[in-house]
Amino acid sequence: GDSVTQMEGPVTLSEEAFLTINCTYTATGYPSLFWYVQYPGEGLQLLLKATKADDKGSNKGFEATYRKETTSFHLEKGSVQVSDSAVYFCALSFAGGTSYGKLTFGQGTILTVHP
Amino acid sequence: DAGVTQSPTHLIKTRGQQVTLRCSPKSGHDTVSWYQQALGQGPQFIFQYYEEEERQRGNFPDRFSGHQFPNYSSELNVNALLLGDSALYLCASSLQANQPQHFGDGTRLSIL
Numbered sequence: 001g002d003s004v005t006q007m008e009g010p011v012t013l014s015e016e017a018f019l020t021i022n023c024t025y026t027a028t029g030y031p032s033l034f035w036y037v038q039y040p041g042e043g044l045q046l047l048l049k050a051t052k053a054d055d056k057g058s059n060k061g062f063e064a065t066y067r068k069e070t071t072s073f074h075l076e077k078g079s080v081q082v083s084d085s086a087v088y089f090c091a092l093s094f095a096g097g098t099s100y101g102k103l104t105f106g107q108g109t110i111l112t113v114h115p
Numbered sequence: 116d117a118g119v120t121q122s123p124t125h126l127i128k129t130r131g132q133q134v135t136l137r138c139s140p141k142s143g144h145d146t147v148s149w150y151q152q153a154l155g156q157g158p159q160f161i162f163q164y165y166e167e168e169e170r171q172r173g174n175f176p177d178r179f180s181g182h183q184f185p186n187y188s189s190e191l192n193v194n195a196l197l198l199g200d201s202a203l204y205l206c207a208s209s210l211q212a213n214q215p216q217h218f219g220d221g222t223r224l225s226i227l
Binding site for chain 2: 004034036041042043044045046049089091093095096100101102103104105106107108
C-alpha cells in the first residue's frame with residue numbers, strides 16, 4: 001500500500017539555522033504531496049502542496065519540490081524562527097482511484113528552535 | 116468565516132462504553148474525513164463522507180461508524196471502547212475529495 005516515511009526526529013536547531021526535513025513516499029501512480037504543520041494543542045494546518053513532478057510548493061519561507069525520480073518531497077527553510085517550533089507531517093493523496101481523497105501521513109518530525 | 120469545529124474538546128470514557136464525536140465543516144465544504152492520531156504518530160484515515168454516504172474507509176473495525184447530515188456536519192461513533200482507542204480524533208473538511216483538507220483542533224479521547 002501507499003506509505004510515507006519521514007526522517008527520524010526530533011530536530012533541534014538554533015534560530016536562523018537552515019532546516020531540512022526529509023520525506024520519501026511509496027505509491028502506485030502519481031500522488032499529490034503535502035506538508036502539514038501541527039502546533040501544540042492544535043489540529044493540522046496545510047503548509048504547502050505540490051500536485052505533479054517538479055512542482056515546487058512554497059509558503060511562509062518553507063519550500064519543497066516534488067521529485068518523482070527519487071520519490072521525495074523534502075521540506076526546507078533557509079532561516080528558522082522560534083515560532084516554527086512544531087510537528088511537521090508529510091502526506092500524500094490521490095485525485096482519483098480507490099484511494100481518492102484519503103490522506104496518508106508520515107509519522108511526523110518534531111522541530112524545536114532555540115533562540 | 117468559521118473553520119472546522121469539533122466537539123467536545125476532551126472526553127474521558129471507560130472500556131466498553133460508547134462515544135459520539137461531532138464535527139462541523141468549514142463553510143462551503145461538502146466532504147468530511149475522520150482521522151485517528153495516536154500519541155507521537157501521524158494521523159490514520161478512518162473514513163470519509165460525501166453526500167451523506169461513506170465513500171472511503173480505512174483499516175478500522177466496524178466498531179467505528181459515522182454519519183453525515185444534510186448540512187454536511189458529521190458524527191463519529193465508536194462502540195465497545197478499548198484502551199487502544201485513546202487518541203486525538205481529527206475531523207477534516209474539503210470542497211470535494213480532491214481538494215486540500217482543512218483540519219479541526221480535534222477531540223482528545225481518553226479511555227480508562
